[in-house]
Amino acid sequence: MSDINNLPNAEGEEEVNKNVSHSDNVSEENKSVETNNTEVEDTTPISEEKSIDSEEKNNEASKNSDDQNDEVLNEIEDSNAEDAEDEGNKDRHTIEVKAYDTMSLEALAIELERLVKNEKVQAIKSHIDSINSEFKDKFQALLDDKKEEFLNDGGNEIDFYYVSPIQKRYKEAYNEYRRKLNEHYQNLEKNLKQNLADKLEIIEELKGLINVEENINTTYKHFKELQERWRTTGPIPRDKYNNAWNSYHHHVEIFYDFLHLNRDLRDLDFKHNLERKLLIIERAEELAEDDNVMRAFRELQELHKMWKEELGPVDKEYREVIWEKFKAATKKINDKRQAYYQDIDKIYEKNLEKKLEVIENIEAINAQNTNSHNAWQKKIKEIEDLREQFFSIGKVPREVNESTWAKFKESVRTFNRQKNAFYKDLKKDQYTNLQKKLELIKIAEDNKDSDDFEVTTPLMKKIQSDWKKIGHVPRKDSDKIWKRFKAACNAYFDKLHATRNAVNKESLDAFNNKVTLLETLKNLKPVGDKEKDIESVKEFINKWKDLGRVPNDKRYIEDKFNKAIEDFLTNLKMDKNEVEMIKFENKLDAISDSDNSKDLDNERHFIRKKIDEVRSQINQLENNLQFFTNVEDDNPVVKEVHKNIKAHKDALKLWKEKLSKIKELY
Known part of the structure; x- marks a missing residue:
């Protein structure tokens, strides 16, 4: 703990704290910082009133520094004012924010159900908004695909209708969220009004304390009871928070001035408040070294709330110096938080580059000329892979989110339009193919009971081959006509096999x-x-x-x-x-x-080829002997050549015998 005796004299800390005011019109977006790694809320208040004394007005550098410091103080005060209205609001900081942009439609519906069932409805608004946005975008993409399939199957656009059980499940969970949220706001409004009335009553009682003619100890005890009632009364409307608190704090200070009649009581209270505030400063300085920036900032908000709402003033000689120390730790934490936001922005910028690259790849595919079904199927697979890449990349900067999504959708729609145009032309050929296949079905069904296997078997094999060559038919007819054709062919060949088995x-x-x-x-x-x-x-x-x-x-x-x-x-x-x-x-x-005469012919050709090869080898060996002039017959090389010639002649004799045996069969 800091040494109280080493603190220099300073001017009123509480006056500085009082002058940090807030806009009553802070927007929904300007709430306390969400603690997640996927989205950064804009936490800068719409307006701030700076606490600047006369010396600061004469020193521009000091003014700029304090302006920046007061900005984060105002932000903290705004957040605490919001929490004062909704005590459950702080719970949202502990709810995990998942990568909703990478989830499937079913996973989004399940996550929505889980949040609505298990979490406080006032703490999940940002989560629900993100889930709702992702679900709408992905369901629209699914709807576009289903519509495209419907049109490709020959349907009319005006007749298209698609209902998904996942969509129904999602809507039920979302409606339950809206119902709970409305119920919460109705109860909240009622409670806030009553709490405001109770706190105004406490302020009135504070005003009357200095006019009561009773023992000072009794009055002081009454004062402490009023402080405790103020802390436990509960939240009040956000737009009334600052005025109510400032009024309350003003009359608390008046009471402390009144206590100069009993300096012992006042000094004891001042000492207690100073000790608690020094502990808060010590904790704030520890948080300034914490690597978890967002966790540190959340706890810092709580420390400011304790400083302002749970503790009273300290002796004037310590007020400004301890407040400046607290502000210094606050600024250090906020500087680290801003650096964290910059890193998040870099990640979003990198995601943007990746998504734009995916869009470029889709547009490159759109620029290709494709005139075959197989090529289009390959392109469809490529586009589907690129769509999955796009959805899995992650968030981009908020200011370009809608334009990036619009550009992506347009590139995919361009692809779908080109594909639809191709398959509409292809449908004409498909209906022609359908007629051809129906003709083959008639032939197969007319001959499936035939007993003339010699004639019918080649016919059935031919129509099977023709079927494969015809090409695609409309998808709605494909399975049906294939089953008919297959059944007729199977009936014939089953009969053929049964007959052959008997034979x-x-x-x-x-x-x-x-x-x-x-x-x-x-x-x-x-x-x-x-x-x-x-x-x-x-x-x-x-x-x-x-x-x-x-x-x-x-x-x-x-x-x-x-x-x-x-x-x-x-x-x-x-x-x-x-x-x-x-x-x-x-x-x-x-x-x-x-x-099989072909097998016999092959064997004869093989033997004749071997005879020619052996004769050629014998001639080659005999020619080689002519080079051995003036060499004795017992020369090892000559003997080896004669040995090889004899072996080849024996082999030639054997091959000729085999050829004679084959000729006998002809």
Whole structure:
């Protein structure tokens, strides 16, 4: 605590405090500062009367400094006058202000319901105003989109009507807020008038104290009771606050002057008030160092309220000096608050740059020439992404908010107009496409019960292919005609598959028998006798062929059988070419069973190609031998070449045998 004895003599602090007056017409916007990071209220009062004594009038620099200091004092006094009218108003500072501009319509409705249900109605006005503004803008954007869809589907603008359950839910919550607010103001007006009457009565009693002929101690006790009644009476109308308080304070000072008859009582009261005010100064100086600027300013308002309403005057020698110390701490806090506002302004300016960039991107898309449905769908997606970016960026400076929103809406509407014009032209083609698809539906429905599968199957496949090529039809008809077409095609192909399944019963039996035979082959072990083992293999191959063909979707079992034959032959000690020919013959049997001459042709072309390649390699090796003149035949290089020539000739012989086997099949 500051040392009372070190305070110099000074002139009346209370006179300075008294002269800080306020406009009775402070607008709704000029209330105490909202403590949030998304919006800055204009807190400068409409008018102020400066407290300037004769010395300040002769010193311009001192005048400017005090003018700035008194400005924030007036702002604090205005806020406290407002709080005096509405004691619940200060509660709004503790209500979180969310990023309403990033919320969906449903989230805004839910937040509105929560505020109306859980918070004091007089404390949420700024929140409700922000929510209401965002909801209106976003719902209008939704309405524009729905109207656009309606027109694109062929509707007339005059017939457009859209109702949203979210809108209904929002309106119910907003109406409940209006009802509660009206009820609050009705009760408030009644209470304010009664409280004003009670405080005026207290002032009249104060006036009479100095005329009462009674013991001074009894009078002083009566005076303290009146002070307590004043503090507990409750709020009064804002426009009566300053006059009532000034009158009350004036008569309190008169009473203290009256107490000169009993200086002990007065000095005791002065000492108590000085101690409390020094504590307030100490707390204000601590708040000046607080990093949370808005929290510090809110508490500073409360300190000013305590200084003015809860405490009386101090001895004249201390009045001005302690008031100047309090004002100095107040100015320091306010300077930090102004710097905070400047930072907020920078954020808003940055948001403005981002939103203008989004608008430029939309306008750039509008400038593109687009003549296809797919290209328009891509642009629609791009515009939707840009709209989401715009809504998620955050607030911009208030003075350009409406113009920025208007520019954004106009750019989106320009895009919608261009899109609508394209799709209106496209609708003509869509109705032509609709007629074409209806014709295909008639063909499909006329043939869905046909038993002439050879003729009808290609026809049904063709109309399915034609359907894909026709293009878009009006959205309202798309699902309906597709279901009809799909049902007719499915009916035909279900019948076709059922018939084929009946015909393929024999093939299914062959498949099941081949599965059993394949398991037997996998378990077969060589007996060590080459002739018997080869005979066993050929017996399995013949049995396999006798079982017949399997369904096309189960032909994979042929590959498994060939693999089992190859595995068995690999384990036999036989000539490599002999084993290869047995495997090849089995392969040809499988190809001939498939009735696919193309497979046989491919195999013949492949073998001929291999024969040509081997012959070419043999010729190349024989040509290479001519370079080895005067070289002995046992030379390692020469021996390697002769070895390669022999291997290639053996391979050539094998490929020729395979070609002969294929020719036998033709």
